[in-house]
Amino acid sequence: MDKIADYNGNLLNHVETLYRPGERDLAVRLVEALGCAVSDTGFKGDGTESFLAVHPNPDDRNMQNNAFYMSPMRPEQQVIEARLRRLSEQDAELKAGLDGYRQAAKVAPFGISHFALRYPTGAAVQSAADRLAEALGATLGDRLNIRVFRPQDADSAGNTLVQGFVYQDVIVSGSFLYGQLIELQSQP
Ligand SMILES: [Fe+2]
Known part of the structure; x- marks a missing residue:
């Protein structure tokens, strides 16, 4: 299995995390230092900043699986x-x-x-x-x-x-x- 999307069974899907308003860039620096890649989902919910998807595997940037999200604290x-x-x-x-x-x-x-x-x-x-x-x-x-x-x-x-x-x-x-x-x- 090279891509998570090729796996058809159930699996742990995602974790939702939050950052403090004003610390979006800091959050990105943190996860990038850990070796993750970041995608912008474009989804804002009822807020003003989009949710970011964090990929533990930078070679497989599937935003729906094997990811965790970062968005501002509500x-x-x-x-x-x-x-x-x-x-x-x-x-x-x-x-x-x-x-x-x-x-x-x-x-x-x-x-x-x-x-x-x-x-x-x-x-x-x-x-x-x-x-x-x-x-x-x-x-x-x-x-x-x-x-x-x-x-x-x-x-x-x-x-x-x-x-x-x-x-x-x-x-x-x-x-x-x-x-x-x-x-x-x-x-x-
Ligand atoms: Fe543990």
Whole structure:
């Protein structure tokens, strides 16, 4: 199977992610550093910016399959995110909870919600992690944390995979307060 469109069975289809208004270009730089290609779907819904399709395989830019989408956070979510951010600044218990969650996402990401991209080898995972650090490490500062687990690492998942975990809050499929883990997973 060279093209995803040639596969006729059911498969995991797409993930919908969001970026903050004003961070569309940053979102594109993030996924391109990970080795993905970006297509403009032209679809705007009831917003003003089109949805972008992100292709993990740049050689197969099928916008309906094996893609994830990036579009601006909707106004309804902006209201909630802004309110929760204010509350987290005022409520020490909530702030401590968020800090604990974010720390866990950085050091023990297994079991924290994420989606994953497949790479052919562990070396390809490391290259993607390195490209991302080079491209956006200085720009994002503590908004970006990258950790590559190798099978021999004491705190790895104990399998034969190289697993990179990118924790960031440029694109999320949930809350910007939680941020989003993106796993970079190699094949055995
Ligand atoms: Fe995973």
